[in-house]
Amino acid sequence: MEGPAEELKADHSTPLEISGLTVSLKTGAWKCAIVEDVSLRVRSGEILGLVGESGSGKTVTCLAALGLLGPAWQMEGEIRLARTRITDAPSAGQLASVRGREAAMIFQDASASLNPIEKIGKQLTKTVARLRGVSTGEAREIALDLLRRVEMPDPEERLHSYPFQLSGGQNQRVMIAVALAGRPELLFADEPTTALDVTVQSQILDLIKSLRDETKMGVVFVTHDLGVVKEVCDSVAVMYAGRIVESGSVERIMNAPRHPYTLGLIESMPTLSGHVPEGIEGQVPAPDKRPPGCAFAPRCEKAQEKCWSQLPLGAEGDGGDSVACFFPLEGDLGRTERPEHPTQSRSADEPVPDTLLSLNDAACDYDTRSGKFRAVSGITLSLNEGDRLAVIGESGSGKSTIGKLMLGIEPTSEGAASFMGKPVPMLGTSDHVAFARSVQLVPQNPFLSLDPRATIGSQIEEPLEIHGIGTKQERRARRRELLESAGLSPELAMRYPHEISGGQCQRAVIARALALRPKVLICDEATASLDVSVQARIIELLRELHRMHDLSIVFITHDLRLARSLCSHVAVMRSGQLVELGETSPMFEAPEHPYTSQLLASMPDVESTDSPTMETTQ
């Protein structure tokens, strides 16, 4: 018998091998499999993309591989790192000695993943000293060297900084340096760039690639963004409802997906060339409500009887091609024809439409403890009837402030905000009530903007009540109409927000915003907290609303691909300034401002032509 303490014959060429892994959550008599029958293999120097939407089991798989799941979790199957079999239930001490040395992990929220009250130099030095068994003095030198290797600006000074003094991107560099401290053979990167701005994201992705080249470590890169996958990964494993449904090389998966879910994911991604994302109907089943057959069958157009009752053979994420589907797709992704362009330039003889909202040399100051802070300045732009204007920029660029000025939430410090020729009334004034019938907001987090204790139906009706529109019966009828136009079934009216999915909540918020038949909808990162397949459906809805109801839209986003797929015009914001404004397609094809070009170049794109570099230094 092999005791758990015994070291395996070291296999440095394959730092991770998972076979038949099932991970269940158990509380009392209740037990539910979160990850089912997953097999994966990562070779040294390989970046494997573990892709899927929320709840697919990606993160749980990674945590399981490091033995980081709590006592409520049960594992079956096998997980083997370079030298240790995690599934042999090694002791706490053995696990601790594996972590950081055989495999390390970086997380999505780097700023929250560092001890907030300890200087990063100290955190890094302590980790180096412990993992490499060197003196503090030597560890300090190594720590400095690590900061240089992760291309941290001013590494000597940064040693004396606390995490809260660094930006999100810098903290992620620190996390990577910490992860490298023990010279791991494997790195789990759990959505490491999801919370970062695109330009920072592309730097971090480059860094991970170059460190992989330098150290030959294997990387498991968890992400929901196929554009990122295309940029950094060599191979891909697609997870759905706890299982791997397809795996293969990144080229094959992106160009010729064989599982309908993979295709759905790719089709859901907006692209810089203006592909209109299609989305997947329905939602991921909850872990305890997975169907007996293929978990994707309820959402699959190609599903047949067999799919509902039988489980297709599992795919293995070992870099080789495999697909868990009875009726896999054949052939290339037929995306050759130019997709429908959202932008249609008006011909000269058409009447010039009315200007709805406009900002004229507008500036906005916020009061801070250290005085006034100018969030935006010198903004001149307008939204004409029928326009869909994207306001894009990175965090802190002032894009949300533009929305607030347009909504009368913030006053202009200089210049003016006007709606149909009149100044935008401030929130709280009596004029604002009438104004609000014409301009409505759809915020980012639908759960926060819905009352958790009121039914969806009553919340959709509420604006009508406030404005005293219609009789009770008429409001009921309008409610039904609104639910339908937002793509929700009327039965949802009696549900509470926590009883429906995030996508459905956002639809309900949109339905509520539409209740007063506004002329303008201002969407502030309205799809940012949704899964891509759901996001695509919301974009579809917005496009339809624009077409059917003559709705003008201001779409505030950090995602240029979304701007491209939805909007007729784009305003690019940077540090409170409007750097470029124009029609979408000309700008995306030939940006005038260097910052716009930089943003475009940083945006990961499933359609990008330059294929990812594979094992460049083998």
Added chain:
Amino acid sequence: MTGFVIRKLLRTLFTLFLVVTFVFFVLRLTGDPVSAMMPDDTDPAILDELRKQWGLDRPLGVQYLEYWFNLLQGDFGNAYRDGRPAIEIVAERVPATLKLTLTAFAFIVIAGFPLGIFAAVNRGTAIDRAIMTISVTGFSLPNFFLGILLIFLLSVTLRLLPAYGSDHWYNLIMPVITLGTAGAAVIARFVRSSMLEVLNAPYIRACRARGMTERAIIWTVALPNAAIPTITIMGFMVGTLIGGSIVTETVFAWPGIGRLLIDAVTARELAVVQTVVMITAASMVFANLAVDLLYLVIDPRRRYASGTGE
């Protein structure tokens, strides 16, 4: 940062000013020291004479200004009975109270922190539930009752400890338990919830992911982070201890300022009462100031926020 400290200090002085004023008027509006001191059948003329002698016949405003005038020169007034300076009477009682409260404070920290940490680490187990049950009992018992209970058990029944006295170290045992139990219970609960919150933070998971042992995580990462919010509670604890010491000193006949205060109030020794109240108020106010400054030392986020933000 200096600005922050100065502002805090000014606020502290203002609080002290309010305390002195409040105590001055409340004491003078609630009863006449002369009639309280003299037998009921004393000739009213003698009472008037005494009032005049002690300046109690003048308008309250004048007395108040005079009080401040003397106070700023370090004169806290004299006791009516023996004419000794009030500050002297109070000063000789301070060491006993300090001995009692500081030991109780140490007891609170030494008992409260480990219990809280232990409960948090064993969350949901029988250990956790036991500690929490004891803790509820601990702060639900009024301390005079606990004191009497201890005397009954340890002195009367088991005859292990003398019921009163203050000359030996073992005389401290019962008063300290009486005074500190509620505080220790509160700290244990607070440390537990603070630890649980910190143990769920992403940086703890990140520490585990880089191979730190659970013990190192608890003591070197989780505890320092969890201790930060407990400092506020510790500041309040100083107030609770001083308040509690009045009762505790009475129960155990402990010769501190708590008992002095009770005696002085009964005898309407205005100067003594005023001095005791001022000293206790000052120590509470300065304890809170110390808490604010301690935050700056311990929590870098506050240090920088107060340095650049304000």
